Amino acid sequence: MTKIAIIGGGPAGVTAALFAAQNNENLIYIFDKGIILNTLLPTGGGRCNLAFAEYNFKELAKYYPRGEKFLYSIFSRFSTAQTVNFFEKIGIKTYTQDDLRIFPESNSSKEVKTTLLKEIEKNKNIKKIFENVIELKKENDIFKLKTNKNSYTFDKIVVSTGGRGTGQKLAQNLGHNIIKMKPSLSSLVTKEKDYTDLSGVSLKNLTATVFFKNKKVKTVSGDFLFTHKGISGPVVYKISSYCAYIDFDGVNPLLISFNLVNKDFETFDEEFLKKLKNNPQKEAANVLCDYLPKNLAFKLFETQKINPKTKAGQLTKTDRTKISKTVTDFMFHATAVTKGEEIVTAGGVDLKEIESKTLESKIIKGLYFCGEVLDIDGLTGGFNLQNCWSTGYIAGQALL
Ligand SMILES: Cc1cc2nc3c(=O)[nH]c(=O)nc-3n(C[C@H](O)[C@H](O)[C@H](O)COP(=O)(O)OP(=O)(O)OC[C@H]3O[C@@H](n4cnc5c(N)ncnc54)[C@H](O)[C@@H]3O)c2cc1C
Incomplete structure (x- = not known):
């Protein structure tokens, strides 16, 4: 035996x-x-x-x-x-x-x-x-x-x-x-606190590019979720996994750029402009709802200090550009992994x-x-x- x-x-x-x-x-x-x-x-x-x-x-x-x-x-x-x-x-x-x-x-x-x-x-x-x-x-x-x-x-x-x-x-x-x-495979705590009331809102198959100290670390994709402390979902789990050995914190955070629409800035901006022109009486934030959940679309206008109720036909080029930039390069500073949730x-x-x-x-x-x-x-x-x-x-x- x-x-x-x-x-x-x-x-x-x-x-x-x-x-x-x-x-x-x-x-x-x-x-x-x-x-x-x-x-x-x-x-x-x-x-x-x-x-x-x-x-x-x-x-x-x-x-x-x-x-x-x-x-x-x-x-x-x-x-x-x-x-x-x-x-x-x-x-x-x-x-x-x-x-x-x-x-x-x-x-x-x-x-x-x-x-x-x-x-x-x-x-x-x-x-x-x-x-x-x-x-x-x-x-x-x-x-x-x-x-x-x-x-x-x-x-x-x-x-x-x-x-x-x-x-x-x-x-x-x-x-x-x-x-x-x-x-590893953790949610991330972010510096940005503007989106905590969107906790539970999810987005399908986003691409994210991660930078640390001005150097690109990785590009990953997957579903995304807002949480009350920051960000989560499979795309964020991937980031936490690839960055498990990077010592990021409040001073040296991970910089994460999400593309919320999976289109480059020029393509999206052109498309958005067309939609705004075709719906001049609609609220501009509502036009953005063709791409994003309503509460996120309105929140993006708020964070960019643009009145979401602005009529689509009256949205200035500067403001439209701000929105197009934000949705194609939506930035978070991750300062830590969410403790105990790995x-x-x-x-x-x-x-x-x-x-x-x-x-x-x-x-x-x-x-x-x-x-x-x-x-x-x-x-x-x-x-x-x-x-x-x-x-x-x-x-x-x-x-x-
Ligand atoms: C919430 C959650 C969801 C997950 N979902 C998935 C999924 O869907 N798919 C997937 O692939 N992975 C998933 N995982 C990961 C997966 O569960 C783990 O990778 C896997 O359980 C590891 O298995 P293991 O046998 O190596 O260790 P464990 O599952 O951790 O088992 C170790 C065992 O050892 C015992 N033990 C530890 N120390 C001692 C000791 N000194 N003496 C006696 N006993 C001891 C513990 O009580 C435990 O029962 C998930 C993990 C979590 C936390």
């Missing part, structure tokens, strides 16, 4: 346990300080966006600001197709949305959780231990694990404690380097010290890692769970 401890019963740890359990000679203990798989419940707004329909593994890896190259060999063995198959086999049919995100047909993360738990129950060689692992050592080829309640010994260990667990600390104590951890953690166990074919530590034999505890994180769209299924599979296979 090989005694294996899986520290952390999130999606990564559970996947590793299920694959490792295929060998009846393995006796597996899943340790969790909370409730196994509860971290799945809020995913995808309760619908569990479990993967993304990119079936080319190199293309899929491009969605990971950290871990791209490391994931090549992992995804070449287990990526989108294998994930969909795996879930189908355990009784979860999936479907793909127009935006390529993959969900269970039930649209229920609870169903994903209970189905995975049932799979665990089917394996007599998996035990669940609800204890907090506080210490991990290796002495004479044996791992000694201490929890808040007991002490255990194991032959092999998988650390799968996620981005906010204590696995990084356990790894560090065993000699691993930890890449500084930073919040979806994932960038950073973690240094990939240089991990064997990508097995996910075994290059420093300590018999010690494996999977999931978000590693220095791997993706954009929104199912990529972070994909990382868990894939790395969970690789670690599980290595334990067979």
Whole structure:
């Protein structure tokens, strides 16, 4: 018998346990300080966006600001197709949305959780231990694990404690380097407070260009949302991910220019002028409503100190230009990420010290890692769970 401890019963740890359990000679203990798989419940707004329909593994890896190259060999063995198959086999049919995100047909993360738990129950060689692992050592080829309640010994260990667990600390104590951890996929707090009353207003598929200290960082696109503290939505999550290691603040903010109409200034200005001419008796702000939600269109006139009730035919060229500039170059100064609201953690166990074919530590034999505890994180769209299924599979296979 090989005694294996899986520290952390999130999606990564559970996947590793299920694959490792295929060998009846393995006796597996899943340790969790909370409730196994509860971290799945809020995913995808309760619908569990479990993967993304990119079936080319190199293309899929491009969605990971950290871990791209490391994931090549992992995804070449287990990526989108294998994930969909795996879930189908355990009784979860999936479907793909127009935006390529993959969900269970039930649209229920609870169903994903209970189905995975049932799979665990089917394996007599998996035990669940609800204890907090506080210490991990290796002495004479044996791992000694201490929890808040007991002490255990194991032959092999998988650390799968996620981005906010204590696995990084356990790894560090065993000699691993930890890449500084930073919040990622977060909303942003902005200097601009004029738009707080638009909180909840959203815009589809905007393009944003990000600058830091006068240098362009990245251009990204996606849906956008005003919040009471600033800005959010998939486009902002992308910005927070690509800028996770930029130290921006009130003194050196990120400068973000959104194009609200996806047209360049000249094209938009010409089009807007035509519309104003064709509707001379309409309120000018109402003409802008052809492009933007009403409350935002009126707010833009207010912030530019132009009376929104000005008749379209009477809007001066200067004022029209101001509006056209604002909608094609709508600026925010992001001063911080919104505290505690990040979806994932960038950073973690240094990939240089991990064997990508097995996910075994290059420093300590018999010690494996999977999931978000590693220095791997993706954009929104199912990529972070994909990382868990894939790395969970690789670690599980290595334990067979
Ligand atoms: C609100 C929200 C929505 C999300 N939606 C999506 C989505 O739709 N699609 C997607 O791909 N990703 C999504 N994510 C990200 C995804 O949930 C995570 O990337 C994923 O859960 C990480 O899995 P993991 O198994 O590595 O770690 P976790 O899920 O964090 O699990 C780690 C487990 O380890 C346990 N643990 C930690 N330390 C210890 C210890 N010392 N001893 C014992 N147990 C310990 C914890 O209790 C926990 O159960 C979302 C995240 C959030 C916060």
